[in-house]
Amino acid sequence: MEFLAEYGSFLLKVVTLVVAVLILVGGIVSIAARNKKSSDGELVIKKVNEELEDNKDQLEYAVSSEGELKALEKQRKKEDKEKEKKEKKLAKTAPDPAVARKKRVYVIDFDGDIRASDVELMRKEITAILTLAEKNDEVVVRLESGGGMVHSYGFGASQLKRIRDRGIHLTVCVDMVAASGGYMMACLADRIVAAPFAIIGSIGVVAQLPNFSKVLKKYDVDYELFTAGEYKRTVTMFGENTDKAKEKFQADLEETHDLFKHHVKHHRPRVDIEAVATGDIWYGVQAIDHKLIDEVGTSDDYLVAACDNADVYTVRYEFKKTLQEKLGFAVQVGFERAVTRVLTSLQNQMQSKG
CATH class of the missing domain: 3.90.226.10 (2-enoyl-CoA Hydratase; Chain A, domain 1)
Known part of the structure; x- marks a missing residue:
């Protein structure tokens, strides 16, 4: 009985600790969620x-000698002074900051x-x-x-x-x-x-997908596809693709390719689009x-x-x-x-x- 009492006491402490941790994590998640609403990045x-x-x-500094570094520092100070003079001159001739900025x-x-x-x-x-x-x-x-x-x-x-x-x-x-x-x-x-x-x-369009219809038939697995609209689904991975479905899918690819070619030609008119749009x-x-x-x-x-x-x-x-x-x-x-x-x-x- 004493063992059971000690075991029960230990179990109660573990449960209490787990509950406390869950409450703490829940509070942190809640705070994090509120913070994310205000800003998700920077x-x-x-x-x-x-x-x-x-x-x-x-x-x-790594490759120069002490004498070379002194000469470089002297040259740098001279360049900084000349730069400061140019900036002051520019500020006088162009008082508007928008005009002066690089x-x-x-x-x-x-x-x-x-x-x-x-x-x-x-x-x-x-x-x-x-x-x-x-x-x-x-x-x-x-x-x-x-x-x-x-x-x-x-x-x-x-x-x-x-x-x-x-x-x-x-x-x-x-x-x-x-x-x-x-x-x-x-x-x-x-x-x-x-x-x-x-x-x-x-500059082309490609689409590829496997078809498992033969595998499903081999194992006597039926695949049913229900659609509303003639072209809601053309080719599929699991059903048998008809010639009509393949033709429609190919036509969609050709239409996308035409749009791609028009897009390139519009933004780069110098391009001979028929010569380069071969993929x-x-x-x-x-x-x-x-x-x-x-x-x-x-x-x-x-x-x-x-x-x-x-x-x-x-x-x-x-x-x-x-x-x-x-x-x-x-x-x-x-x-x-x-x-x-x-x-x-x-x-x-x-x-x-x-």
């Missing part, structure tokens, strides 16, 4: 000019998976930039994508169009790949800069001959050169981590991301000449 902004200067100073270049990154998931971040970054950017400014998008879902990349292209509609110069830099949906977005730019071996193009891809050094891009080069060189005449800022929106992610319980999110990565990897393998 902008992270860095000035590229300052980062370049800091890197240069660190390198100079051009600004805003840099955002788009790393596209098969679902174009980065569009959610990009739309917030573009919205923020458009509250401040002026027509003399520029937006640079470092874009990497092998394409994916048509509607997702169409929405991504619509976000970039917001920049063009405001009369702000848009440049897209491609270091590795802008194919299919990626090029659908890139072609909206006033200027496209691509690395020599970046993959460009794939083929080209390296950057070849793409310039087809007028798919405007310049061969890397995003690094483009931004370093921009720092000579403008203030260059990277703009990135970061979502705050939820309580579940902080506690390590985001299994579903992790699984979804893993699946997306696999599908994106398969998609990117299709966009290769190797």
Whole structure:
């Protein structure tokens, strides 16, 4: 009996502790949910000019002798004085701050998976930039994508169009790949800069799905599909696809391809659309001959050169981590991301000449 009493007392303490923990976690989740309503993320902004200067100073300090460092410090002070004089002179001749301010270049990154998931971040970054950017400014998008879902990349292209509609110069830099949906977005730019071996193009539409109807028949499994509307469902993974259904599905693909071609031709009228809209891809050094891009080069060189005449800022929106992610319980999110990565990897393998 004494053992049972001690066991009961111990069990009661455990239950009490578990209940207390659940109440505490519930309270934290409630607070986190309230906080998320007010703000689900924040902008992270860095000035590229300052980062370049800091890197240069660190390198100079590491490789220069004591005498060289003294000479550099003397030269730097002289340059600072001359810069200060120029700024004062500019302020006198242009008292209006809006006239005096330098051009600004805003840099955002788009790393596209098969679902174009980065569009959610990009739309917030573009919205923020458009509250401040002026027509003399520029937006640079470092874009990497092998394409994916048509509607997702169409929405991504619509976000970039917001920049063009405001009369702000848009440049897209491609270091590795802008194919299919990626090029659908890139072609909206006033200027496209691509690395020599970046993959460009794939102006086409593809759809593929397995069909298990023979397997189901083999094991005497019936598959019933009920629809209202002749074309509510054309081809299916489990039923037997008729010739009429296949023809309709192919017609839908052709219609999407025509829309894609019209989109590219509208934004890059110099392109011979019938010659490039074959689904083929080209390296950057070849793409310039087809007028798919405007310049061969890397995003690094483009931004370093921009720092000579403008203030260059990277703009990135970061979502705050939820309580579940902080506690390590985001299994579903992790699984979804893993699946997306696999599908994106398969998609990117299709966009290769190797």
